[in-house]
Amino acid sequence: MGNGWHEWPLVLFTVLGQCVAGGLIVMGLGWMAAKDDSARQLRITRSMFFLWLLMGVGFIASMMHLGSPLRAFNSLNRVGASALSNEIAAGSLFFAVGGFWWLLAVLGKMPAALGKIWLIVSMALGVAFVVAMTRVYQIDTVPTWHTAYTTVGFFLTMLLGGPLLAALLLRLAGSTFNGATFATLSVAALLASLALVMLQGMSLSAVHSSVVQADALVPDYALLQVWRMLLLVAGLGCWICPLVMRRQPRAISLFAGVTLVLVGELIGRGLFYGLHMTVGMAVAG
Numbered sequence: 001m002g003n004g005w006h007e008w009p010l011v012l013f014t015v016l017g018q019c020v021a022g023g024l025i026v027m028g029l030g031w032m033a034a035k036d037d038s039a040r041q042l043r044i045t046r047s048m049f050f051l052w053l054l055m056g057v058g059f060i061a062s063m064m065h066l067g068s069p070l071r072a073f074n075s076l077n078r079v080g081a082s083a084l085s086n087e088i089a090a091g092s093l094f095f096a097v098g099g100f101w102w103l104l105a106v107l108g109k110m111p112a113a114l115g116k117i118w119l120i121v122s123m124a125l126g127v128a129f130v131v132a133m134t135r136v137y138q139i140d141t142v143p144t145w146h147t148a149y150t151t152v153g154f155f156l157t158m159l160l161g162g163p164l165l166a167a168l169l170l171r172l173a174g175s176t177f178n179g180a181t182f183a184t185l186s187v188a189a190l191l192a193s194l195a196l197v198m199l200q201g202m203s204l205s206a207v208h209s210s211v212v213q214a215d216a217l218v219p220d221y222a223l224l225q226v227w228r229m230l231l232l233v234a235g236l237g238c239w240i241c242p243l244v245m246r247r248q249p250r251a252i253s254l255f256a257g258v259t260l261v262l263v264g265e266l267i268g269r270g271l272f273y274g275l276h277m278t279v280g281m282a283v284a285g
Helices: 005-033 038-047 049-065 069-076 083-106 112-136 148-172 179-204 221-244 251-274
Strands: none
Touching (some): 005 038, 005 083, 005 251, 038 083, 038 148, 049 083, 083 112, 148 251, 179 221
C-alpha cells in the first residue's frame, strides 16, 4: 500500500507523454494558422524544442523502469501481440516522426507542400500513442485499472496539461492562438476530472479480493486527490485569470501554471499506480 510513487519512472513517462501529445496538437494548429507568416512559424517551430525535450525525459524515465536501458529494445519484441510493445512502438514512432519534422522545419529543409501533412500525421500519432498507453492497463486481472476510468483519465491529462504547455511555448514564441478556446477546453477537462475522481472513489469500496479491499490500497487517497484538484485549479487559474481580465498571460504566469498542473497530474498518476491490485483468489465489484 502507498501513494504509488515507487513507480515514478512510469508516472513521469505517462504524464509527460500525454502532455506532449496534447501540446503538439495545439501548437501544430497554431503553426498551421500562421501559414502566411513564415517568421512566426519558425518561432513556433523553435519553441517546440521543449516538447521533444520533455518527451525525451519521459522515454529516459521509462527505460529506467526496465532496470537496464539495454532491455529497452526487448520491449519491441512482440509488437502487434503485446500492449506494452505496442505502447513503446507507438511512442517511438510519435517521437521519431514528430522530432524529424521539427528538425527539418527548424533547419528550413522541410518542403512546403509536405510540412503540413507531416505535422498532421505527427499529431495523429500523438493521439495513437495515448490510446496505446491506455491499452497497457486494461488488464482483466487488475480490476482497479480495467475500467473506463483509466482511458478517460489518461485523455483528461492530455487535455489538462497539453493546451497549457502549448500556451506557454506559444507565448515564448511571441504568438497566441485561440487561448480562450483551449483554456475553456482545459476547464471542461478539470470538471470532468473532478467527476471522475468522485465516481472512481465511490466505486473502490465495491472492489476487493480475498486479500485486500481496493479503498485500503491508498489510505490517503481522498486527501491526495483534494491536493491534486487544488493544484490543478491553481495551475489553470494562472492561465485563465489574465484571459478573463482580457490580458495576455505572462510567460512566468504560464510557467507557474504548467508546473502546478504537472505536479497535480503526477500526484494523480501516482495514486493510479498505488491502486494496483490483482484478482487473487476472488474479486467482487
